[in-house]
Amino acid sequence: MRPPARILVHLILVAGAAMFILPFAWMVLTALKPLSQTTQPKLWLPRRYEAQLGGREQEVVPGAAVTEPSLWVMQEGAKQPVALPEATVVDGAWRPQAGAPLPVTVVKRIPASEERPWREISDPSGAVRDVVAQASIRSAISFRWENFPRAVRAMRHFWRYLANTLILCILNVAGTVLSSSLVAYGFARLEWRGRDRLFALLLATMMIPFPVVMVPLYTLFRWLGWVGTLQPLWVGSFFANAFNVFLLRQFFRTIPRDLSEAARIDGCSEFRIFWQIILPLCRPALVVVALFTFLGAWNDFLGPLIYLTDERDFTLALGLQAMKTSESGATEWHYLMAASTLVILPVITLFFVAQRSFIEGIALTGTKA
Amino acid sequence: MTPGERRRTWAGLAFVSPWLVGFAVFTLYPVCASIYYSFCDYDVLSPPVWVGTLNYSDMATDNVFWLSVYNTLVFNLIALPLSLVSALALALLLNQPVRFQGVFRAIYYLPSLVPAVAGAMVWLWILNGRHGILNQALMAVGISRPPLWLDDPDWAKPSLALVSLWGCGNTVVIYLAALQGVPRSLLEAAMIDGASAWRRLVHVTLPAISPVIYFNLLIGIIGGLQVFTTAIIMGGAERSTLFYAIYIYYNAFEYRHMGYASAMAWILCLLIMALTWLASRASRGFVHYQGD
Numbered sequence: 001m002r003p004p005a006r007i008l009v010h011l012i013l014v015a016g017a018a019m020f021i022l023p024f025a026w027m028v029l030t031a032l033k034p035l036s037q038t039t040q041p042k043l044w045l046p047r048r049y050e051a052q053l054g055g056r057e058q059e060v061v062p063g064a065a066v067t068e069p070s071l072w073v074m075q076e077g078a079k080q081p082v083a084l085p086e087a088t089v090v091d092g093a094w095r096p097q098a099g100a101p102l103p104v105t106v107v108k109r110i111p112a113s114e115e116r117p118w119r120e121i122s123d124p125s126g127a128v129r130d131v132v133a134q135a136s137i138r139s140a141i142s143f144r145w146e147n148f149p150r151a152v153r154a155m156r157h158f159w160r161y162l163a164n165t166l167i168l169c170i171l172n173v174a175g176t177v178l179s180s181s182l183v184a185y186g187f188a189r190l191e192w193r194g195r196d197r198l199f200a201l202l203l204a205t206m207m208i209p210f211p212v213v214m215v216p217l218y219t220l221f222r223w224l225g226w227v228g229t230l231q232p233l234w235v236g237s238f239f240a241n242a243f244n245v246f247l248l249r250q251f252f253r254t255i256p257r258d259l260s261e262a263a264r265i266d267g268c269s270e271f272r273i274f275w276q277i278i279l280p281l282c283r284p285a286l287v288v289v290a291l292f293t294f295l296g297a298w299n300d301f302l303g304p305l306i307y308l309t310d311e312r313d314f315t316l317a318l319g320l321q322a323m324k325t326s327e328s329g330a331t332e333w334h335y336l337m338a339a340s341t342l343v344i345l346p347v348i349t350l351f352f353v354a355q356r357s358f359i360e361g362i363a364l365t366g367t368k369a
Numbered sequence: 370m371t372p373g374e375r376r377r378t379w380a381g382l383a384f385v386s387p388w389l390v391g392f393a394v395f396t397l398y399p400v401c402a403s404i405y406y407s408f409c410d411y412d413v414l415s416p417p418v419w420v421g422t423l424n425y426s427d428m429a430t431d432n433v434f435w436l437s438v439y440n441t442l443v444f445n446l447i448a449l450p451l452s453l454v455s456a457l458a459l460a461l462l463l464n465q466p467v468r469f470q471g472v473f474r475a476i477y478y479l480p481s482l483v484p485a486v487a488g489a490m491v492w493l494w495i496l497n498g499r500h501g502i503l504n505q506a507l508m509a510v511g512i513s514r515p516p517l518w519l520d521d522p523d524w525a526k527p528s529l530a531l532v533s534l535w536g537c538g539n540t541v542v543i544y545l546a547a548l549q550g551v552p553r554s555l556l557e558a559a560m561i562d563g564a565s566a567w568r569r570l571v572h573v574t575l576p577a578i579s580p581v582i583y584f585n586l587l588i589g590i591i592g593g594l595q596v597f598t599t600a601i602i603m604g605g606a607e608r609s610t611l612f613y614a615i616y617i618y619y620n621a622f623e624y625r626h627m628g629y630a631s632a633m634a635w636i637l638c639l640l641i642m643a644l645t646w647l648a649s650r651a652s653r654g655f656v657h658y659q660g661d
Binding site for chain 2: 006009010013017021022023024026027030038179182183185186187190192194195198201202205207208210211213217218219222236238240245295301302305306316318320324333336337340343344347348351352355358359362
């Protein structure tokens, strides 16, 4: 490549990469902000504001600056004082203008160009808010790591969700790897009647879209009394999955026949050949199957949505969704992003630990299929 | 059969027995039951009642059904070309001898691993009409009234297409693997003959990877017609992202019209088969298998 072309390619790749990373960055940055700052996208980095209040340094939330002299009034039962334009003096006391919310308590009269920072306390009777001059507010970049434990608490059953998800991941990986490799061995390394016809049938089952079997599977599991338990979400994995059988069969066939023949002559049983000779040689393919099964179980949404009925039995994916929908009123985006980060983090970690297997595995699905 | 043959057949069947059981219980039975249910009125709680082809004829007059068909097709017409072409372009760029190739590859691939639920949450936040960073950025560059994305029925499908574009890394990696297989000798021969980079791409590289383009197209169609999780969570305004699979889900598990849901699933199956057949017909002109 000529240098200008090379620079152009790099520029495009860098710009594209920035766009692909941005959602992750924005998620983590939001997760580290206080709620009040989530609605201020211009603040890229989370900040902490402090001011002298009652003789102490305290964290404050900057509100709107007051730009003209006004009277602060507290409506009875309200949580925050509201500013009224210049009020009138009646009998030597400040009275709000006509049309103001009544009854009111006069809180404070403030001159212009001062800021009114609220203390971030949700004190039910916390009517009194403090007023400080804008110049006296100091700010610094500060990441709220405590949002993560708080998000975990906001999700209520986070640890149960995590445990359920891990149980499903482990059972699905164990079931899929064991059963699919066993079946793949039967199709790849044994000669028997009807084998090729059955294998064609196995390939054909891959064509069936999930919605077709969705309803009968549900009624089947309902009949078994398994709805509301984790069982519908893992039992099937012990009965081999067509795609993984196909993938492993391709791999098993690359191992020289002589190896099995030699073992057979030595009187090795077919199962021992499978277990002690072929499987160890096929580790890379098994790792790929295990990885993608793990991801599939971790990410699954439709399955848990159909079968898990009690909020305490949810998986992480379902719990995250519940966290969003159970919100009354405004969404607590900082907690939602923190929880999303927690759900995504293990997947990303897994990717970096097993990057090679991932890339090889996908390439395998695309080129061998 | 000789005794040896018989023994080997039993051994073979023993090895594939997990799949045989699984096939019978989790595929064959559900497929048959699903055909039966599709001709029944069935709410799970009481036994199915045979209604003939009523479910199928109801579909013809069900406006929401047609809306879900329309939504699904329009979404795919936007998302599929966008993802396939972008992924191919990215793969071609990543296939150049650039520095940090591994880093770029990882960055483009990562989003495709993200759980759909978490990805949907992040994008809901980015596309938020008032506080979303995308609209803030658009306003910063002078667009005073940016679209409301999911809250605008006209923009909800493009929004979801954007999300699916973010997850195209899978396709990129498949293309990349195919590009490694393009014969160097052909490319070099074309270069010696003075073919420009564009001509080499069109006449050597693309024909060489055409089976993989076709594979990605097929996977894209089959997956695109069943798109569910992202759309049900992000939920565009005024049913603008009520897709086919979502409507099946609602019929089955919200309205308890299991028969109707099964009938819809079979129509989906037929639709997928028809589109696959069409794609394979169309592919004959442009897919070249090496060695042919």
